[in-house]
Amino acid sequence: MKRFALGMAVAVLAATTGLAQDRPQIATVNYPLQYFAEQLAGDAADVLFPVPEDVDPSFWRPTISDISTIQGADLILLNGAGFATWIDRVSLPRSRVVNTSVAIEDQFIVTKSITHSHGDGGEHSHEGLAAYTWLDPTLASAQAEAVATAIAGKGLVPVEDVAERLIALQADLAALDARTAEALADVGDVAIIATHPRYQYLARRYDLNITSLEWEAGAMPSDAELAELADEAAQTGATVLIWEDTPPDAGFDAVTDLGLRNVVFSPLATANGDADFIASFDAYVTALSDALQAQPGN
Amino acid sequence: MNALFLAFAYLRYHWARSSVLVAVAALILFVPAATQILLSTSERALVARGDATPLLLGSRGSQLDLTMSALYFSDERPDPVPMAEVETVWDSNLGVPIPVHTAFSSSGFRIVGTTLDYFDFRGLSPVDGRGLSILGDAVIGSEVAESLGKGVGDTLVSAPENLFDLDGVYPLEMPIVGVLPQTNTPDDSAIFVDIKTAWVIQGIGHGHEDVVTAAEVASGTAAIANAAVVQYQRITPDNIDSFHFHGSQDGFPATAVIVVPNDTRSATILKGRYLDSEGPTQLIEPAGVIQGLVDRIFRIKSLLDAVTAIIAIAAFAAIGLAVFLSYRLRAREVATAVKLGARKGMVLRLLAAETVTLLSISAGIAALGAIIVSQNAEAWVGWLLSLGS
Numbered sequence: 001m002k003r004f005a006l007g008m009a010v011a012v013l014a015a016t017t018g019l020a021q022d023r024p025q026i027a028t029v030n031y032p033l034q035y036f037a038e039q040l041a042g043d044a045a046d047v048l049f050p051v052p053e054d055v056d057p058s059f060w061r062p063t064i065s066d067i068s069t070i071q072g073a074d075l076i077l078l079n080g081a082g083f084a085t086w087i088d089r090v091s092l093p094r095s096r097v098v099n100t101s102v103a104i105e106d107q108f109i110v111t112k113s114i115t116h117s118h119g120d121g122g123e124h125s126h127e128g129l130a131a132y133t134w135l136d137p138t139l140a141s142a143q144a145e146a147v148a149t150a151i152a153g154k155g156l157v158p159v160e161d162v163a164e165r166l167i168a169l170q171a172d173l174a175a176l177d178a179r180t181a182e183a184l185a186d187v188g189d190v191a192i193i194a195t196h197p198r199y200q201y202l203a204r205r206y207d208l209n210i211t212s213l214e215w216e217a218g219a220m221p222s223d224a225e226l227a228e229l230a231d232e233a234a235q236t237g238a239t240v241l242i243w244e245d246t247p248p249d250a251g252f253d254a255v256t257d258l259g260l261r262n263v264v265f266s267p268l269a270t271a272n273g274d275a276d277f278i279a280s281f282d283a284y285v286t287a288l289s290d291a292l293q294a295q296p297g298n
Numbered sequence: 299m300n301a302l303f304l305a306f307a308y309l310r311y312h313w314a315r316s317s318v319l320v321a322v323a324a325l326i327l328f329v330p331a332a333t334q335i336l337l338s339t340s341e342r343a344l345v346a347r348g349d350a351t352p353l354l355l356g357s358r359g360s361q362l363d364l365t366m367s368a369l370y371f372s373d374e375r376p377d378p379v380p381m382a383e384v385e386t387v388w389d390s391n392l393g394v395p396i397p398v399h400t401a402f403s404s405s406g407f408r409i410v411g412t413t414l415d416y417f418d419f420r421g422l423s424p425v426d427g428r429g430l431s432i433l434g435d436a437v438i439g440s441e442v443a444e445s446l447g448k449g450v451g452d453t454l455v456s457a458p459e460n461l462f463d464l465d466g467v468y469p470l471e472m473p474i475v476g477v478l479p480q481t482n483t484p485d486d487s488a489i490f491v492d493i494k495t496a497w498v499i500q501g502i503g504h505g506h507e508d509v510v511t512a513a514e515v516a517s518g519t520a521a522i523a524n525a526a527v528v529q530y531q532r533i534t535p536d537n538i539d540s541f542h543f544h545g546s547q548d549g550f551p552a553t554a555v556i557v558v559p560n561d562t563r564s565a566t567i568l569k570g571r572y573l574d575s576e577g578p579t580q581l582i583e584p585a586g587v588i589q590g591l592v593d594r595i596f597r598i599k600s601l602l603d604a605v606t607a608i609i610a611i612a613a614f615a616a617i618g619l620a621v622f623l624s625y626r627l628r629a630r631e632v633a634t635a636v637k638l639g640a641r642k643g644m645v646l647r648l649l650a651a652e653t654v655t656l657l658s659i660s661a662g663i664a665a666l667g668a669i670i671v672s673q674n675a676e677a678w679v680g681w682l683l684s685l686g687s
Contacts, residue, residue, distance in 0.1 A: 061539065067431045071414065088503075089538055091430040091492040093414040095394050153391075 024156045027073035029084040030057045030269045032134040033100060035277040036144040037077060037151070039169045044157045048073060056217065057269045058131065061086055075154050077147055081108050083131035083269075096154075100146040104139050109200045130200035132267045137177035137281070139201060141170045172278050179282060181206060183289040190292050191238035193229065193260070195221075198244060198267040211236050218245035221254065230258050240291045263291045301644070305651035315624075316656065319617060323660030324667070326610045330603070331668040337599055339675035340682070341592050347483060348588030350420075353557040353565060355383055355395065355572070358580045365587045368554035370484045371400050371408040378551030383579055385548060392568050393559035394419075397552035399496040404454045404472075407442045410488045411496025411552075419558060420485060424476030426450050430492050433541055434533035437476040441486040441681065450474055454489060456499045470499045471532040482676040497543060497550055498533075505533070505541035557581065621653065 024045045028034040034049040041047065050066050051057040062070065067090050070076060076092055078084070080101030101108075109130040134140040148166040152159045184206040197212035211232055215221055221229070232238065241260045243251075244267060252262045265284040266272055272280040309316040347369050356364040357377035366372040378401075387395035396419055399411035416422075417429060427450035430437055436454055443449055456469045472491060480486055497503045533541065543550070559565035572581035625632075632645055671678075 064428070064431050068428070071429070071431075085539075085542075088494065088543065089433040089541055091414055091432070091435070091494075093418065094388075094396075095415045095418070 024074040026075045027070045028077045031271045033077045036147045081131045082129040098150040100143040136201035136205040137173045141173040180285045187292040191236040193238045194242040196244045261291045301647045301651040324663040327664035328667045332671045339679045348585035351584045355555040381550045382548035392564035396556040400553045411493035425479045427476035435475045436472040437490045439486040440480040468531045482680040503543040
């Protein structure tokens, strides 16, 4: 009897493992796409986001093993808008790659033009694009729709199931947009400084006045950087600094000493602990709203 | 049995004359047989490659040039087609477009820039090493590996296209990361790279060049080189992040685009979209183009057959004359045999045995040659077809 039970257990385990291996795989390049794919595919597919937690997905460099894993996925979801430049330097099966921002290309924000030269080739310039499109929930909704179309198009999930889940997801994003608009209403004149240029779409969508620095995420700012912040605050009259990632306490203190309020608002390229995309976005917006509406000196 | 023994002894005694006769007869029998085998194999190989490639998209111009460059990686250079055409096919949802970029070569073998979909489409998987992963990687066909004696871990350098290098575009060193199995198709003689690597070779994409001079290679040192003494560029872990491409990918070039339609209906719709003879691009069925080429080859083959037949008749006549003259020369020998008691029938049997022996040996040699040709026909035809124009 014991032997039979053991045999059954092994058989069930093998079947479960087999099912897990048989499930289609969806590879993503950032957390928002991972979240959308998980919401839309449900249990029908495994969603991969192979970037380590402590690495910025924008500048991640995949290993050969990572590339092999991504190449083997049934669907590879890209963000577009120049996000994750590593995709230009690896080989991906085009038939399984979907750029989720094709439909919103006309809404991209052009950031700056960099001019440089190589060898005898003469000077040339590159136009930059703001890449964090999902910080505008309406654009995120369009990307979610592209993800749904791709999942259904590849036959990974029945079309009806994907359509039903997309309606729910887009409703969540629309509600998020409404809550954010309400929370950030009437703060357009308040100048904000961000430690990194990540918030262009958020600023455009909610009419925020954000100036960006080029600080390293989560690092203690140097004296020169603090001096630059002081100058920028003096010029713009900013009273709030958005941190891309939580710095050491001394960083908060140094900024407070300059008369600015600290707000941590991760651009959500990676997950924020256990909180999902919507909850994290809500929490950051609430924190930003509170900081903006607080009286100076509080 | 006695007649055969005497005939063989006679032929062995006159070995030089017999050898010439055997060689001539063997050639007359072998050449048409070998031609037939090679042409049949060529037809099968050509038609099979054409049949295995449903549709081909390229710039308007010679359909044969387009087909030869995209399917057989020949030296023809059809006008490039912009990658926007690839996106147009994707957007249509009617098929899978697979761009191929065959403008460059290395060590006499064509560099084929493409996407990973090409390997899925042709059913190619490395027998050694891995597939393409990062910019600069190269996967080589079996013929390339054998001819160059190279394998995984070795490198190849693209051939400079412009000796004067006016654009400052240097040849690219590419690490070999995989070797493909022998397929007896032009894929055996190709060096596969990601199409983005082909664009780097073309100078459309570049980085902060980690250039390598011949002196540095010889000495094993690395140094920042002056552009004037640059030999080739190399993509390394240190500089790969600096590689980038200029402009929109829609404008980047491909030699042609293999289009795999979803079904017959999709193929028909796609073909209908490229019917405008004034349009810059054309969508062709390679099988039709190849069949036209094969028909042309076989028209030439008919002519060849006629020429071969005439030469064979003339050669057999020459052999017959030689045999007849030898009989005349042997008139006294025959008369002696008759005087010794040999009947006329015996003499005729002796002469017939000599002729049959000669022809049998010739036929045996010709058959052996035909078997060798037959066994190697696919490889030889694959090699012949992969040769440049």
